């Protein structure tokens with residue numbers, strides 16, 4: 001049986017990430033079983049999630065993916081706290097680099113956390129994205 005918190009995480013991603021861009025529910029779960037999952041709780045309610053997917057080709061690198069904060073919890077600093085925790089965890093794992101495919105309209109969020117854009121922008125799931133990365137030291 002799937003953990004109830006994982007079910008809530010999947011539901012949050014449907015609402016915040018997938019439905020607004022017309023993708024079917026549960027459309028982006030292919031890396032879930034091989035990723036570290038981070039969640040934010042308000043009491044028992046799951047209000048934020050993000051995963052960290054280790055790179056298969058580059059042992060010191062991992063990709064931040066599926067970052068979502070519940071609509072009525074956005075803009076309160078929860079996303080920032082989650083990424084800071086994720087970065088701390090990544091350091092403890094000995095990782096040296098975190099990458100992400102940032103939706104271009106939220107590049108500023110990642111930039112404030114120390115990520116920088118590299119390479120060419122590209123389209124994914126029908127919307128413009130930037131490659132971003134942060135070197136851990």
Ligand SMILES: CC(C)(COP(=O)(O)OP(=O)(O)OC[C@H]1O[C@@H](n2cnc3c(N)ncnc32)[C@H](O)[C@@H]1OP(=O)(O)O)[C@@H](O)C(=O)NCCC(=O)NCCS
Nearest residue numbers: 067068069074075076077078079080102103105106108109
């Ligand atoms: C983008 C998202 C994860 C940010 O999380 P959040 O909890 O709303 O953001 P925070 O309140 O922690 O913001 C932290 C900082 O980033 C800034 N910020 C947040 N969203 C931003 C955006 N879209 N563009 C630029 N800056 C942004 C905030 O102003 C804040 O700045 P400060 O530290 O100077 O006060 C969240 O709004 C969200 O889930 N959005 C919809 C889904 C999405 O786009 N996910 C990312 C896919 S790549």
